[in-house]
Amino acid sequence: MPRQFPKLNISEVDEHVRLLAEKVFAKVLREEDSKDALSLFTVPEDCPIGQKEAKERELQKELAEQQSAETAKRKKSFKMIRSQSLSLQIPSQEWKAPLANPVLSPATPVVPSAFMPVQVPYDVPEFQRVSISGDYCAGVTVDDYEQAAKSLVKALLIREKYSRLAYHRFPRTTSQYLCSMQDEKWKVEDEVYPDFHSPPEENEDPYNLDDAPDNLDYVIKIKGGIPFVYDNKEMMELNEPRSLPYPDLETYTLDLSHVLALIADGPTKTYCHRRLNFLESKFSLHEMLNEMSEFKELKSNPHRDFYNVRKGRQTFHRFDKFNSKYNPVGASELRDLYLKTENYIGGEYFARMVKEVARELEESKYQYTEPRLSIYGRSPDEWLNLAKWFIKHKVYSPNMRWIIQVPRIYDIFRSKNILPSFGKMLENIFVPLFEATINPKDHKELHLFLKYVTGFDSVDDESKHSGHMFSDKSLNPDLWTSEKNPPYSYYLYYMYVNIMLLNNLRRERGMCTFLFRPHCGEAGSITHLVSAFLTADNISHGLLLKKSPVLQYLYYLAQIPIAMSPLSNNSLFLEYSKNPLREFLHKGLHVSLSTDDPMQFHYTKEALMEEYAIAAQVWKLSTCDLCEIARNSVLQSGLSDKEKQKFLGANYCKEGPEGNDIRKTNVAQIRMAFRYETLCNELSFLSDAMRTEEISTLTK
């Protein structure tokens, strides 16, 4: 061992370093006790301005670097060197090629290896990918893994079945994996989409009543809560309805049972819990590694930031009991006076208010809203009155799409003897819709109004107990004559069956379809989220997904849209900082931000912007996060295909980076690729577990 020690003297050393060190030393000495002394060595962590400035500086440096051909070269070389040094870190053994006879697996997904330049079939700037190697599935036994995967796949197939039937949406990627697991070929033609009416052109009259199609002469009858459509009166008398597929009560309760049993299954809980934890950590690693690259992508996207990205929102005219409970003024008469479409001044005040909001939105240009209008099911006239109100007051706005909310308050109407049975309530709600669909000529106002309706909501305080256990033995709606309110799942099943059959009939006629978008999982029983998993296109709130790893993971895999309203929740059920929105977003659930009753829970006139602003502040969401949420909002919304193409890009139906047009959405392609590849990776775990036959072959 050489014991020499080379002495240094000042001339050899960079004088600059010595001076800098001396300055540092002197400064520390002078300010030993002050914060300034430390700030020399630390990175600004708690100071938002410091962080922002540092980020901007970094960006400027990187952008400057991009300009230089010399640096671009060096950068490329570093990348080559890095990929070499990664591959060489594999120790001395021979190089092993992948197995010779690869088994087929879905072709699109991409999880790159650690030491290969990544080549993906879509256009995305280079970024750092997190990958995991070495085991098939962490910390779960083979049996548990197989059992969990199979049950999850079965649950996904159930949702897919209910979604297709109702013209609800189901993610293409998940569908592709499900197909391949069943050895079926996925075809784009088989995809099912809801159909929303495109808004009238500038020169068209939005209130034109003259284009109603002819009468089909079908006859509609709701029996036991299920709508039956007959070709004509004779067929009805013969009791021969048109054959329409729908899930009967027995089928529905059995499907529900499967998911219900699944969410309490130990191995599946463990499996989903682990996967969700992994998703969260993976995102945080992704952010840490690629934050700057995402930021850079957005910055080089000219004339576009969060403020001119389209944002959807859903609003006001909320359900009665809820209103009386939380009415800040405490006077429900005021609410009746101003906010009902049926009060004695013909809903004029309400219409004026709506129109005022609409003008503001139209001016703001980038904000859209999906206000709720109530249909109670007290009488069959409600629809016609609503349609007339809409037309009389000229409430139409290109920045508004209407959603019908049905409060779950049968018990109140029954106790006041307004309704004889739950079946009658369903009839009042749905028969007018079937009639307007079969014979639009005789229901011109409703036919027109329905063009601007995109879905149904089911609303009320979810924490109310029904005391009844839903099953295939539950009385049918015609026999449900007691004053007890039916449980949530019962409401959802009958809403779903009616909407689904209505959609099929409307589709047959080329008319727009409706989505079922219930309030769900804000409070009450977790089983609500199971019912919605089958019946809903998307839900509002979903807070209780926090409590069930299995449901949360299923909502992730099926990319079920969840519209969250942390500020409203804040006032009612959950403290803002405990709201799971940020956690759900990071894991990759399909969340959006919305305002729920903006007149009650917000301080500024711009309730939606207030939700975004506070979310950004409290959770330190990046612009890319905010734009991802805004993009989700548009996807979830009832905007027409044409509008979505305009706001999201022509390929918005494609998933992953291919479906994203950064110039419109301002969501980084890197983020899109991360989400897409991550979903593929999760799904591939399920598809691996399904290859039982291969396993028996491989082990022979």
Added chain:
Amino acid sequence: MPRQFPKLNISEVDEHVRLLAEKVFAKVLREEDSKDALSLFTVPEDCPIGQKEAKERELQKELAEQQSAETAKRKKSFKMIRSQSLSLQIPSQEWKAPLANPVLSPATPVVPSAFMPVQVPYDVPEFQRVSISGDYCAGVTVDDYEQAAKSLVKALLIREKYSRLAYHRFPRTTSQYLCSMQDEKWKVEDEVYPDFHSPPEENEDPYNLDDAPDNLDYVIKIKGGIPFVYDNKEMMELNEPRSLPYPDLETYTLDLSHVLALIADGPTKTYCHRRLNFLESKFSLHEMLNEMSEFKELKSNPHRDFYNVRKGRQTFHRFDKFNSKYNPVGASELRDLYLKTENYIGGEYFARMVKEVARELEESKYQYTEPRLSIYGRSPDEWLNLAKWFIKHKVYSPNMRWIIQVPRIYDIFRSKNILPSFGKMLENIFVPLFEATINPKDHKELHLFLKYVTGFDSVDDESKHSGHMFSDKSLNPDLWTSEKNPPYSYYLYYMYVNIMLLNNLRRERGMCTFLFRPHCGEAGSITHLVSAFLTADNISHGLLLKKSPVLQYLYYLAQIPIAMSPLSNNSLFLEYSKNPLREFLHKGLHVSLSTDDPMQFHYTKEALMEEYAIAAQVWKLSTCDLCEIARNSVLQSGLSDKEKQKFLGANYCKEGPEGNDIRKTNVAQIRMAFRYETLCNELSFLSDAMRTEEISTLTK
């Protein structure tokens, strides 16, 4: 699109599922408001017992599975399928082989690809590896990356130089990378180790004074704080000292300047900050993925858990001012009476107490301690008195190794006129040691005592200001006659130079060497940690590393041992939960747990076990975490090579899983592999940046 809807009926469905679902539904209904209803669906997160039970159950299942040949087969197949499906997720392009002419890089490290069964040159159970692909270095510009990497490498080379010179330790892996960066061949023979005396055998007398080697007749003289050794008196008079390498003040201050400038350098701060964040996230992902596998490894390690793993500790007899400041009884006379070796009853009470503690340790069998004894430098007799006390009271114990602490209280002695200069203090401390080394025959007691001494500590309240700025212009110790105390860096430099030269002389004679292990970074200026980076083998505390990403990353790369005492800090400087121990451990810094003054800060008789217990509870450390800390403790300690082999395994000098004997340490090989591969990965970033010539070739 097929619109059929298969109806289900009960007979087709697993009756078991239906019953389970009904039970679930009924239970939820019954207990809708209680916590029990939710616990059906959640995973126990806040309840430690629930978590522990769940983990145990998982383990039992996995162990049962291991027994089954059938499941082992299926498991293997799943792994094959998984690696195929990962490799197939690379989209349709042709397979690309790695580059044909790989550039050489260090051979040992391993970072596996995502889709290859990992084959590593050491024995480690399969586990899931986190790897990152796609860029050379996240979010830093080429220039900054290169600049940061080069400066960090330079700092590491500086520490290596100072460590080798002083027979301090430097990690083999880092050294191998540094060699390869300089195109040098790393040789195991070139490694430098401290030499600690093996404890006497059972039949040997630990107080045997008869084996002292002969007088070399060298002459020692400390001039200006630097020891000079002369072959004899004549040579001294000719002023011709033996040529020993040491860093003179100018060299030292220049090296110090480099590191000092580095820690305030913007790009380097950013780079280190990012790497440290990455290390933390990577560990948390590793834990999430492999917690169960690590747990399983430990469980299949029979008759070994945390309680019978060797733990080092360092203890009491602390420095005066500190004592008077924090003495809980408030009577420093009591402390003098009981705890000094030089008081009027000959330190008898103190010796008895030490021996009582020693008996307890010997009985506990698995606990070792490194108590501190003070040498003040007031007079040259201190050493002889201490050695005599040691021998007279037979204080030796196989479970104790002694460390000499030197309080930094020159100013007190000077103001009482006990010392004329700082130089005299250094003489009092070090001349007796040189003399006992040159002529043991005439210093038998001290020679004997030094066998049981393993290092020097430098202690005092670090938050005291010196008001003097250390530089190469600082007065030398002989001229330092003012009442002002020299600054921390000045103390450390002169302690280092004396210990280092003493070690070289002792090594020449085949005698044991000493480590410099100052208290550092508990409070005060961050520059203390820069001084220790050059001069210390390891440090106590290091809390302030939290404030400097550059230093923290350097301490990581150089694996500088840090003995932390959160309970003592808790009482003095830092709230327990804010202590960075857990964060440092997770990132991979070489931390251990120790008790600092166990008589003041602890509530149980077993102060060290109290530290471990509280750390485990507050931070939810796993058994593997605790055993990793305990293993670090033994490595950091002054236990002899023979003892370390006994406690850690024959290969403890090797790094990574090869160096670990799980049967002794109870640290999972998976954990060892993770740490090792992670360190290699970080170092490879530095080594990639050094290949500037290649870059110019590649870009031509």
